Amino acid sequence: MKLRAVAALGLTAALALTACGGDAGDEATPTTDETTPEAAETADAGDEGEEDAGDAGSGLSGEFAGMGASSMRVAQDAWTSAFMADNPGVTVSYAAEGSGAGRGGMEDGSVQFAGSDRAFTLEENVAGNFAACTADSIVLDLPVYISPIAVIFNLDGVDNLNLDPATIASIFKGDIAKWNDPAIAAHNEGVELPDEFITIVHRSDNSGTTENFTDYLSQVAGDVWDAEVSGDWPYEGGQPAAQTDGVANAVGSGQGTIGYVDLSAAGDMGTVSIGTDGTYFEATPEAAAQVVENSPVEEGRAEHDLAIALDREADGYPIVLIAYAMACQNYEDQNTADLVKGYLSYISSAEGQDLAAAQAGNAPLSPGLQEQVAAAVDSINA
Amino acid sequence: MSAQAPSSDKERTTSSEPLDSSLVRDSKRYGDTLFSGISTGSALMIFVILAAVATFLTTQAIPAVTREPGPTGLTAVETAGGFWQWVLPLAFGTVWASVLAMLMAVPLAIGIALFLSHYAPKRVAKTFGYIVDLLAAVPSVVFGLWGVTVLAPALDPFYRWLNDNLSWIYFFNAWVPYGDGGDLRPNLAAGGQNMLTAAMVLALMVIPIITALTREVFLQTPRLHEEASLALGATRWEMIRQAVLPFGTSGIISSSMLGLGRALGETMAVAMILPGKVLISFKLLTFDNPNTIAAYIAQNFPEAEGDGNHQLIAAGLVLFVITLVVNMVARAIIHSRREFSGAN
Numbered sequence: 001m002k003l004r005a006v007a008a009l010g011l012t013a014a015l016a017l018t019a020c021g022g023d024a025g026d027e028a029t030p031t032t033d034e035t036t037p038e039a040a041e042t043a044d045a046g047d048e049g050e051e052d053a054g055d056a057g058s059g060l061s062g063e064f065a066g067m068g069a070s071s072m073r074v075a076q077d078a079w080t081s082a083f084m085a086d087n088p089g090v091t092v093s094y095a096a097e098g099s100g101a102g103r104g105g106m107e108d109g110s111v112q113f114a115g116s117d118r119a120f121t122l123e124e125n126v127a128g129n130f131a132a133c134t135a136d137s138i139v140l141d142l143p144v145y146i147s148p149i150a151v152i153f154n155l156d157g158v159d160n161l162n163l164d165p166a167t168i169a170s171i172f173k174g175d176i177a178k179w180n181d182p183a184i185a186a187h188n189e190g191v192e193l194p195d196e197f198i199t200i201v202h203r204s205d206n207s208g209t210t211e212n213f214t215d216y217l218s219q220v221a222g223d224v225w226d227a228e229v230s231g232d233w234p235y236e237g238g239q240p241a242a243q244t245d246g247v248a249n250a251v252g253s254g255q256g257t258i259g260y261v262d263l264s265a266a267g268d269m270g271t272v273s274i275g276t277d278g279t280y281f282e283a284t285p286e287a288a289a290q291v292v293e294n295s296p297v298e299e300g301r302a303e304h305d306l307a308i309a310l311d312r313e314a315d316g317y318p319i320v321l322i323a324y325a326m327a328c329q330n331y332e333d334q335n336t337a338d339l340v341k342g343y344l345s346y347i348s349s350a351e352g353q354d355l356a357a358a359q360a361g362n363a364p365l366s367p368g369l370q371e372q373v374a375a376a377v378d379s380i381n382a
Numbered sequence: 383m384s385a386q387a388p389s390s391d392k393e394r395t396t397s398s399e400p401l402d403s404s405l406v407r408d409s410k411r412y413g414d415t416l417f418s419g420i421s422t423g424s425a426l427m428i429f430v431i432l433a434a435v436a437t438f439l440t441t442q443a444i445p446a447v448t449r450e451p452g453p454t455g456l457t458a459v460e461t462a463g464g465f466w467q468w469v470l471p472l473a474f475g476t477v478w479a480s481v482l483a484m485l486m487a488v489p490l491a492i493g494i495a496l497f498l499s500h501y502a503p504k505r506v507a508k509t510f511g512y513i514v515d516l517l518a519a520v521p522s523v524v525f526g527l528w529g530v531t532v533l534a535p536a537l538d539p540f541y542r543w544l545n546d547n548l549s550w551i552y553f554f555n556a557w558v559p560y561g562d563g564g565d566l567r568p569n570l571a572a573g574g575q576n577m578l579t580a581a582m583v584l585a586l587m588v589i590p591i592i593t594a595l596t597r598e599v600f601l602q603t604p605r606l607h608e609e610a611s612l613a614l615g616a617t618r619w620e621m622i623r624q625a626v627l628p629f630g631t632s633g634i635i636s637s638s639m640l641g642l643g644r645a646l647g648e649t650m651a652v653a654m655i656l657p658g659k660v661l662i663s664f665k666l667l668t669f670d671n672p673n674t675i676a677a678y679i680a681q682n683f684p685e686a687e688g689d690g691n692h693q694l695i696a697a698g699l700v701l702f703v704i705t706l707v708v709n710m711v712a713r714a715i716i717h718s719r720r721e722f723s724g725a726n
Contacts, residue, residue, distance in 0.1 A: 257573075
């Protein structure tokens with residue numbers, strides 16, 4: 001009878017059916033005291049633009065929302081909370097619902113800025129296409145989040161491997177079956193490679209990481225990697241795993257496994273250094289920022305539309321995810337423009353980039369690129 | 383109904399003065415109508431909800447089946463060569479994982495239930511009963527996490543051994559040819575994340591459901607049957623075979639069907655453990671497994687848009703139909719056995 005008194009606690013799993021966070025349609029509410037001229041809160045990027053009412057800073061107040069890529073969720077979470085702490089009158093949110101949702105949000109005007117793993121294409125980025133902006137405004141693609149994709153492996157007694165793109169492609173395509181294959185050994189003199197089979201682990205869901213990784217392989221090792229580039233894994237072989245954590249877990253708990261994840265998820269697993277002619281670049285944030293720095297802006301882009309044409313063969317670690325913040329060149333009302341401008345100049349500032357790097361483990365923008373982004377942010381206006 | 387309540391309430395207070403006996407009768411009638419109304423309403427609500435779900439699924443699913451998917455359709459559907467070629471392996475995977483789970487869960491659950499009802503001392507049975515019930519309250523995400531971080535790696539060496547030594551048994555074979563030379567390489571799932579582990583975790587999740595229900599049924603076995611059996615010289619096991627199991631058959635079946643329902647629809651645990659693909663395979667240890675419908679939807683819905691959404695919802699409709707069929711079959715079996723069970 002006494003046992004009756006024992007209460008059983010039923011835990012319910014709250015499967016987060018994420019409610020749409022974007023305040024649909026709502027433009028930021030205009031405020032009364034937007035005339036207080038104050039110094040910008042960000043140290044480096046002077047966001048008093050050349051425009052008449054460009055008075056960002058502690059005078060900011062209002063509400064605006066962004067939506068988009070989940071790759072920079074951690075960074076955006078850090079940025080939004082830090083920005084709101086600096087500007088008590090401001091409410092900003094970022095719903096990490098995927099790149100496609102973010103780009104769609106700019107097109108239907110449900111959000112004021114977006115995040116995406118790829119820039120708008122030249123065909124998409126034309127005036128009139130974006131309900132969030134004025135009718136004659138394009139969208140600026142601003143690289144704000146750079147993150148290396150690491151090729152991780154789990155092999156007893158080996159912490160680092162050097163490989164060239166063609167060998168990586170052969171491994172992931174399934175042509176190379178064993179770790180002691182001569183093609184692998186050729187790049188790793190002095191490393192004791194075990195006579196063990198390779199198990200490939202790849203993403204099972206449609207993912208920007210897969211798209212980026214396969215895009216890299218088809219660009220630099222096209223003879224081997226003959227599949228079309230897409231967010232879905234193209235080949236039959238290999239073990240599928242859900243999400244970044246799934247891949248990291250499968251590689252980590254298996255033997256002789258190899259996979260690819262965002263560097264921040266690589267933990268203490270072995271990573272592959274990549275290079276072609278004897279110089280190998282380790283997967284580090286610095287090496288990733290370096291390759292972006294060495295890549296030009298895509299041809300035919302409007303001024304300040306910084307869609308990067310990633311040069312996969314430039315010096316640096318070549319498998320890099322660039323996530324863009326997307327904002328209108330021109331907004332309908334001045335306050336929204338000021339808010340977005342203030343926010344974007346904060347996240348692209350050294351302070352914002354360092355904060356993200358500390359939280360998300362991504363690569364801070366190089367100073368050169370940072371200047372370009374700051375100039376672009378400055379040009380945002382109503 | 384809510385509008386009715388206050389008015390009849392007033393009636394009652396006004397008519398309460400004159401006669402006591404009429405008050406009693408009135409209030410009784412009032413209670414009768416109220417509760418029959420509530421229960422009828424609740425019953426109808428089930429139909430409304432079911433109809434709403436079915437309508438939603440059907441209207442959203444139709445585009446995926448009838449028209450050619452556009453550029454927003456899932457790549458997997460395109461690769462498979464059509465909607466049905468895509469959804470069939472997933473439906474197979476759903477049923478296959480559940481059947482495997484049931485093969486493990488039902489005998490074990492019946493054993494536990496018999497232990498609790500006929501073998502264990504009362505006090506032990508009670509404590510055990512609580513523990514089993516507690517298992518049912520563990521959320522499936524926790525089962526999934528435990529499966530993928532604890533159970534799967536622990537079983538991995540065993541799976542390797544199976545594949546090395548017993549690969550001549552079809553189910554344990556995990557070798558595939560590669561390249562042009564016809565050499566073999568293993569497609570053994572890394573970290574023990576395979577169909578067998580997923581089925582084991584599913585089995586663990588349905589065991590509490592089946593155990594709790596069958597235990598109750600076994601406890602209801604008429605005492606006279608049991609004593610008659612024992613009086614005829616049967617051992618305890620023979621008594622259980624002669625009296626308890628025949629009596630409990632329909633209970634076993636219906637509780638198994640409840641468990642099967644949970645296994646078919648289970649999402650998170652499978653999604654976390656099973657490396658799922660779109661193919662049909664009976665092999666247990668490979669990473670070339672069919673995915674289940676529920677897990678597939680959960681994994682792919684966040685990035686899906688347009689036609690992709692329709693296709694996923696259509697897959698959901700297929701799952702809906704599968705569970706419907708399973709339940710109807712179970713009903714039919716129970717109905718045909720009703721006379722023998724004595725449960726009525």
